[in-house]
Amino acid sequence: MTRLTTKTAGGQADAEAPDPAAAPPRPPAARRRAAVKRRRNDENVRKWEIWLPLGLYLLFTLIPFYWMLLYAFRPNGTTGLAPWPLTLDHLRHVWTDIGFGTYFANSVKVGVISMFATTFVALAGGYGLARYDFRGRKTFMLAMLCTQFIPGALMLVPLFEIFKKLELVNSLWSVIVAETVFQLPLSLILISGFIRNVPMELEEAAWVDGASRLRGFLVTVLPLLRPGLIAVSSFAFIHSWNHFLFALMFLSDQEKYTVPVGLSYTIGESGSDLGSLAAGGVVAALPVIVIFALIQRYLVKGLSAGAVKG
């Protein structure tokens, strides 16, 4: 436990203070060591040794994104390598004519509801797992690990039959429930790892002050879980925003489609209209890229706080 806490602290220090000059004055020995290290780094890793492979990889990452933007904002029939003259026709066409506006609203609904459901259920369960020792705890943990081997794609038919009985087929709720359930095990494991990394003494101190178990949790643990919870709930949102197969199978009205389902039909018909395909891609990409940009700082930190070893 001690090892894990120091580990997090190290990770944060590394991420937030890359410039040793900005750090508060340190004892001479430490400063000398840092200087030695810096000099060695300069000797060992030359700039081009980083930038050459990184630059190549950046090209591999960014050219596809650029290619999508290019087609999305370039008028049909032109073949320039810059989206000029810029047109918003494709975007307007997919949003209103093809129905991506509706798909977008559906996806937001599915994503937001399953995100909150996953996070709350996983938070309760994760706390139970992290702070109590109860009969069946080991079995429960094992069962959750085993669920990772269940091929979601292969559960389509039995799930379909269940939702038919519940009369939820062709309702967004079938997708919401399915996404929540498939997100749960991993979120639970992650969150219970985060909670275990918060020292028990903090909560105990709150109880000594007369706080109830719930209040103690809300006041001491919850604030410290913030990076972890942000990571887990955005995983959940991104996952259900992106997930395709359940929505494809459970929803039959075009009015109910989510963005990936709409996009998959656009791929099927894209032979002639690549502009629409690209514009649909932009609609699908925008929310996740924005969320990713906001949370990517927490991503590595949240994981180093105990996801892998937790």
Add this chain to the structure above:
Amino acid sequence: MATAEVSGIRRKRRRSNRGPRTPYALIAPAVLLMLGFLVYPMASIFYYSLQHYNVTKPWDNGFAGLDNFRQMFGDDLFWQSLGFSAKWVAATVGFQLLLGLGLALLVNESFVGRALSRALVFSPWAVSGVLTTSIWVLLYNPTTGFTKYLADLGLVQHGSSPLADPSAVFPAAVLTELWRGVPFFAILLLADLQSIPKDLYEASSVDGASRLRRFWHITLPHLRDAIVLSTLLRAVWEFNNVDLLYTLTNGGPANQTTTLPLYVAHKATVAHEFGYGSALTAAAFFILLFCSILYLRLSKFGGDRK
């Protein structure tokens, strides 16, 4: 690990003065959801794998014993799809691990623009399989896509889409999956790289160890558990991955890129052979479980740490 024992004892003591029902109430919602929508459907798959069940031929429905499994052993497409699944998992996970590790090491160095570079190279992580497909369909488009420019340079043939060419479809699909999959490894391994105590490197560099030796003797052993776990999770994930191949190649050309899950989905939804599809699912589940346990054993996961 002494602290762990102490906290274990403490936890037990704590339980005794609290009602034993609290933890069950806390995990109840998760358990109920998983029972209803994971365990029950899974159980029904095992049940149906022993049944003849086809909605288009209801007169044949009934107990089948091991018929479905016997049919499976004689089914060429089953073996072909299983073989392709193995090939797909090995290629995608292998390359993702290598590139992901390299990328994590790169962005763990300190240099100007590191934060932005990290964000940019990690960004495809957030993108869906369907979106990945639509982007790469644009790139692979034979007349206006990126392949046209490669053809202009004489690297590939004009007018052919890699997705329609039986000899090019596999590398093309793997490349597409790498674009989206490498950041997963890079993110997980970077998280672990940051947890390596800096003094280890300082000590060894004072001792004059070369960079390669430091990588081999400090970095790699430290990352071992993370590598084992992330490759395992990713292998299962790639095995079950349907989104990308379903939209990119739909198993074609000529069933060349049909993975086992794609084959099952086809059997269950298009051919309506639900009994047989369930047998295939059960087989896939056990194959995955067996391979995972074998892998954990062979890699001595968590070995000398405990």
